[in-house]
Structures are given as structure tokens and as C-alpha cells.
Amino acid sequence: MPFLTINPFHRKARTTQNKNISAWFIALSAIFSTSVFADTLTPYRAEYEVSRKGSVQGSALRELTKNTDNTYVLTYQSDIEWMIFSDERNERAKFKMNENQAIPLEYSMSRKGTGPDKQYNLVFDQNKKQIFSSKNKHPLKIDWKADQKDLLTYQFQLRQDLKAGKTSFSYPIIDKNGNQRNYDFEVDGKETITLPIGNVETIRVKRLYDNNKRQATAWFAPEYDYLLVKMYKGKEGIEQFQVQLKQYDK
Numbered sequence: 001m002p003f004l005t006i007n008p009f010h011r012k013a014r015t016t017q018n019k020n021i022s023a024w025f026i027a028l029s030a031i032f033s034t035s036v037f038a039d040t041l042t043p044y045r046a047e048y049e050v051s052r053k054g055s056v057q058g059s060a061l062r063e064l065t066k067n068t069d070n071t072y073v074l075t076y077q078s079d080i081e082w083m084i085f086s087d088e089r090n091e092r093a094k095f096k097m098n099e100n101q102a103i104p105l106e107y108s109m110s111r112k113g114t115g116p117d118k119q120y121n122l123v124f125d126q127n128k129k130q131i132f133s134s135k136n137k138h139p140l141k142i143d144w145k146a147d148q149k150d151l152l153t154y155q156f157q158l159r160q161d162l163k164a165g166k167t168s169f170s171y172p173i174i175d176k177n178g179n180q181r182n183y184d185f186e187v188d189g190k191e192t193i194t195l196p197i198g199n200v201e202t203i204r205v206k207r208l209y210d211n212n213k214r215q216a217t218a219w220f221a222p223e224y225d226y227l228l229v230k231m232y233k234g235k236e237g238i239e240q241f242q243v244q245l246k247q248y249d250k
Contacts, residue, residue, distance in 0.1 A: 040097075041064065041066065041072055041097065042064075042225070042250055043063075043064050043065050043066055043250070044062075044063070044064050044225075044227075044248065044249065044250050045061070045062070045063045045247075045248070045249045045250075046061070046062040046063075046227060046245060046247070046248050046249075047059065047060070047061055047062075047245070047246050047247040047248075048060045048061075048062075048243050048244060048245055048246060049196065049243070049244055049246050050078070050080055050241060050242075050243055051241070051242050051243075051244070052082075052239060052240070052241050052242065053239060057080055057081065057082045057241070058078060058079055058080030058081055058082075058087075059078070059079060059080075060076065060077065060078040060079075060080075060243070061075075061076070061077045061078070062074070062075070062076055063075050067094075070096065071094055071095065071096045071105065072094070072095055072096070072097070073092060073093070073094050074092070074093045074095070074152050074153075074156065075090070075091065075092050076089070076090070076091040076092075076152065077089070077090050077091075084114070085113070085114040086113040086114055087111060087112075087113040087114065088111065088112050088113055089109070089110070089111040090109070090110050090111070091107075091108070091109045091151070091152060092106075092107070092108045092109075093106070093107045093150055093151075093152035093153050094106040094107075095153045095156070100160060100164070101147070101157070101160075102149065102153045102156045102157050102160065103124075103126060103153075104122075104124045104148075104149055104150045104153045105123070105124055105126070106121070106122065106123055106124070107121065107122040107124075107150035107151065107152060107153075108120070108121040108122070109121075109151075109176065118176075119134075120133065120134050120135055120176050121133070121134040122134075122150055122174060122176075124150070125139075129144040130144070131144075131174055131178075133178045135176075135177075135178065136178060140174070140178040142174070142178070142179075142180045143180070145172050145180075147171070147172060148171075148172040148173070148174060148180070149171055149172070149173055149174070150173070150174055151173065151175065151176075154171040154173055154183060155228075157169075157171060158171070158185065158205070159220065159226045159227070159228070162187070162203060162205065162220055162226055163222075163225075163226045167186060167187040168184075168185070168186045168187070169184065169185045169186070170182055170183070170184045170185075171183050171184075183207065184207070184208040185205050185206065185207050185208060186205070186206060186208060187203060187204070187205055188204040188205060188206045188217070189203075189204050190202065190203055190204065191204050191219065193219055193229075193230055195229055195230060195244050195245055195246070196244055196245070196246040197229075197245055197246060197247065197248065200219075200221045200223065200224070200229055201221065201222065201223065202219040202220060202221050202222075202229060202230070203219070203220050203221075203222065203226075204217060204218075204219055205217070205218045205219075205220060206218075213235060213236050214234070214235050215232070215233070215234040215235070215237075216231075216232070216233050216234075217231070217232045218230070218231045218232075219231070221245075224245075224248055227245070227248065228245075229244070229245040230242070230243065230244050230245065231243040
């Protein structure tokens with residue numbers, strides 16, 4: 001989960017503020033989770049509200065669909081506005097399942113709004129063991145790892161591992177710049193929380209950072225197939241945003 005390192009709601013000069021808001025949206029787009037954990041998955045649709053200090057700033061939608069070739073497509077769409085800032089984002093990940101593992105095939109992202117528009121694609125060639133980026137003419141110069149993910153499929157794998165009973169997680173990620181990074185998490189306990197959809201029993205998961213300045217916590221609900229139902233992101237104890245599930249349909 002590529003969480004940001006600054007507070008987007010701190011008033012600064014417009015250029016810096018635009019970068020901060022853009023980083024916020026990037027972090028938000030990558031925090032949501034995906035579907036159930038088996039080689040045969042159940043398509044679903046999940047709607048979320050995005051807020052800060054109780055004020056709704058936008059919404060997001062997640063959908064999982066199955067193709068006729070037994071691959072899956074996870075899509076994410078968001079529409080967020082805060083003061084003079086806006087962000088519309090679309091992400092798409094195509095993957096297949098093999099022995100309870102999500103195998104990435106393609107990933108794409110496009111966004112428009114405040115700041116520069118962006119668009120890029122990644123292709124995971126599982127046969128040649130190479131990764132291609134729309135920003136590079138040649139395959140990325142990185143070590144191939146069988147368990148590496150893109151910015152959406154790692155979230156699916158986290159849910160899958162959580163459902164399997166694991167309590168700590170580490171995933172090698174390929175980001176939009178073609179860099180390889182590791183995201184680490186651990187189970188932090190169980191909690192009953194109140195959401196727009198009602199009271200929900202959850203498992204709380206925290207992301208592990210190399211310092212205590214940033215905080216990121218996600219709540220997953222076993223009764224919703226371990227879907228992410230709430231997420232909190234903060235820096236130095238100050239809330240940056242919160243995400244809550246408001247509707248879920250299979």
C-alpha cells in the first residue's frame with residue numbers, strides 16, 4: 001500500500017499543495033482490497049465513502065469480474081474533491097489464480113484532475129519472466145520474483161493470506177516507476193466497528209514502516225469474505241483520510 005509521507009490538508013503554496021494532494025490520492029487508490037481467496041472467486045461490487053474528520057470528500061468503487069478464460073479483472077474508480085482540488089482515477093488489474101496465489105498479468109492506471117494527468121501500464125510476462133512498462137522501450141531491469149505483485153494484486157494477496165490464517169505479510173511490489181519495493185504488514189487484533197452498513201466484526205491490520213511518523217490501519221471483515229471495510233491513514237497522529245464501506249453486492 002503506497003501510503004503518502006505528507007499531510008495533504010496542511011495549507012502551503014499551491015505547487016507544493018498540489019503535489020501533496022496528488023500523493024494523497026495515489027495512496028488512497030492503492031489501499032482498497034479485492035475479493036475472496038480461492039482459485040474460483042466470486043465477482044463483487046463494493047462502494048466506499050472517503051472522508052476526513054467526519055466530512056465526506058468523495059467516493060470509490062471496486063469491482064471484480066471473471067473472464068471466460070478463467071482470468072479475473074479488478075477495477076477501481078474514484079471521484080474525489082476537496083476545496084479546489086479534484087482527482088478522478090481509474091485502475092485495472094488482470095490476474096489469474098494458481099494454488100491460492102494471485103498471478104499478475106496486466107496493470108494500468110489513469111488519472112486526471114488537480115496536477116498533471118497520468119497514465120501508465122505494466123505487463124507481466126510470466127513465460128519470459130519479464131516485466132514491461134509503457135514508460136520503457138525494454139523490459140524492466142529488475143530481478144524476477146515469482147511472488148511479485150502490482151499495486152492492486154498485492155492487496156488481493158493480503159486478503160487471501162489473511163483468510164488463510166497468516167498474521168504477518170510481506171510483498172514485493174512493482175510501482176509505476178518500475179521500481180521494486182517491499183510492503184510489510186501484521187495483524188493487530190480484532191475489533192467491532194460501526195460503518196454506514198452497520199456494526200461489523202473485523203480483523204485489524206497495520207502497515208509496518210521504518211519509523212513511527214506514519215500510521216496506516218485497515219479493517220477486514222470475515223463476514224464479507226475478508227473484504228476491506230475501513231481504512232485509516234495518518235501522519236504524526238493527525239488524520240489524513242478515512243475510508244468506509246457503504247454498500248457491498250455480489
